[in-house]
Amino acid sequence: METGRRRTIPEVEILARLPLRSIARFKSVCKRWKSVIESDYFRRLFGSFHRSSSTSWSIMFRTEYLREMTQAIGFHGCKTWDLPKTLVSYIMPFQEYPNLPTSEYYYIASSNGLIWIDVFVSRIKNKVYSYKSFVGNPVLQEWVEIPQPPNPWVQDKHPWYPSPYSGVGMVTRVENGVVSSFKMVRTVQMELIDRRDEGMYLWRVCVYSSETGLWTFKQVFSSRPVHGGRVDSPVNLNGVLYLWDRYLFSNGPGVLVAHDFYGADDQCQVIPLPGANDEHEHEHDDEHEHVRRCLTTSGEDVIFIEVIHRILKAWRLHNEKSERWQLIWEVVMPSFISDVNCFPLAMNPFDTDIVYLWDRQHGCLVSGYLQAQEFIVHQESEDGSSSEGDCCRVNTSGTEGYMEERCDGVLMLSQFVLPSWMDSVPRPPN
Template identity: 55%
Template sequence: METSITTIPDAVLVEIFAIFSLRSIARFKLVCKSWKSVIESSDFRRVFVSLHQNSSSSWSVMLPTDYHHTIKEVISFHGCKTWNLPKSLASYIMPPNLPNTEYFYVASSNGLVWIDVTESTTCSYKSFVGNPVLQQWVEIPPPPCPCVATGLVTRVEEDGVVSSFKVVRTFQKFEAGDRGMYIRRVYVYSSETGLWTFKRLLNSRPVNHPAVNINGKLYLWERRVSSSEHGVIVAHDFYGPEADDHCQVIHLPAVPSGYKDVKSCLTTSRGDVIYIVRIGQKLKIWRMNNNSENGWWLLSREINMLNVMYFWFCIPMAMNPLDNDIVYLWSQKHHCLVTGNLRTQEFILHQESEKWTSSEGCCCINTCNFKGYIKATNHDKSLLILSQFVLPQWMDSVPRPPN
């Protein structure tokens, strides 16, 4: 008896696979080599991204690691059509087959996450960069000397593929340089070489951690304690020329004199760096202007807080990474999260732990750990920076070093 095998054309497979979520597609790649080849093709990537371009993606707003040595989400969104994850992103972040260890989130960029893992008996640590949903991890060797975690940056090609990443660590001691500058010594690990390189960066003053990252750049806050100004942002492009040792100095928008209780945050949304500040009774949202010839900041929104009764004495926390109409604030009066729609100027008070589901996915709020954090950091002229972990609209294998 003859058995005939019907081969489905690749073009048909592309149309079929594209309607599924990335979580399902990751399993399809394991079925056979031909399916894997179709899914990893540029044609399939283009069709999938086009089909899902209006769909949300999974994301979380995380607490900085210098306060919690465990992974803590303040706000999380999952269950969207693009990825269809049944749990929040923090649920997938775990070390690869390492028992008896403690691990914590350090930074993320374009769907990759950096975690540090500590062995409980020897107190030694290991670092990994990977995609927690796909459970693909690359172990990062120790730097040449002890230094603090600074940030993670990625290179994204024109087709949306993450082609490489860099891990940045900073030596804690600053050195005085020429013309009143400080020398910041950093070590940079690149997935393209699998090696650490040493780099000297020039700053006008020491910088604070954590960092905001976008488009291969790290943005750190430099607070000028002796000045009435709110400080500056120091930026460096780690995918720029290797010989470039200077940092961009970006002054934050000026605060009118006479205001002492100023609260602000630095965040990102839809590919832009966003600065949100509460000055007295007003909330102002500034978007970083890439064309510095016309000034570094563009004022995009301004809201009178008197229009919302419980909006008094709120601290800006972050902005929705995929929707620049949605802002998150912390109510000092009610000790809870406030979600604000800047377009409609509608604001909602949330409970400490809250969860709701919509047609786009599931959103979870858990601010029990944030109360202690905001109490420890709530002082005049402090700039709040919470880390955003956002999955992209497309799934890439983690870039691996040559060795």
């Protein structure tokens, strides 16, 4: 018979088994607990207990003028965070300006659990809005106000007010599993210049770095133009922004213009999308009028999806220039899905087996499980969202509002994915 006392589980180990939403509240109990929770040891201990748990995510539309912030589909019931509601519901009402109309909040971009929003707080002379930019984690209600970028036109008599669409995107740097810094990118101008006797497009941007707390101007060169004012958010992964471009009057897939904002190079990569044919890209092909495409990410991969006449194909981007894209799926979709009005929206942020589509003909969102070739139609509920399981929310009416006018191009929705640890929002040194 064992006579020794049963080992007492330390309070730190008990705390590490809780979800992050609960742990965040314990940080304010006392300085000792705050110090313990913010230690590397506690973060590793928490990770060991929650290794098999997923995290919360949301697939968002970038906010258009006078539209409300809209989530297409999201998952919030993970054990890592234990959220009782969807991620978008934590953004509004915004704690700094709780009485503003929801149409005055613009979701610009997201990267590794941080989101960038512009808040239009007042109207001033000449019908120009005064706005403020914030980057933060809405679940933790931790926000950093970003200073306004400098005026690029020093000689201009009129002040420069970038529109909400001048914000291009955001990238982050992750070190040891923690977001250590972020950069925000705003387009200033784009013009064709002559450089070394070769025609190059100049993409002039203003970049904010959390490491310095400053905006700096940067000139980036590309053999294809960069349209930084597009409605869709560019895809970002590992510090790189991927923007889409296509020749005017072309029905082909076009190219990606990619730039690493943590790198030292001033050149963009131009990456042809699968199926692109430079020789015939200007030709008008009726067959291509019904092709629906999207660019998304899943895990550590950039994914390109194409749907035409119920044939769904998905490719993974490779770093090898000789073979940029690897075909990972080719699936025939069932007959109940529209053959010409089915738009791929995104792939699951963690599982390349799951894809999300919008069937415009029937006004519904569809989940596709590609390995099993099973497709599920999500119906609208009375409150404007439907629940798939207890933790997945589908916004059919909101998605319909954004998708009713889409016809071609490459759709790029923003993935707001919470990290597996409650990183503090990076701030510049005091």
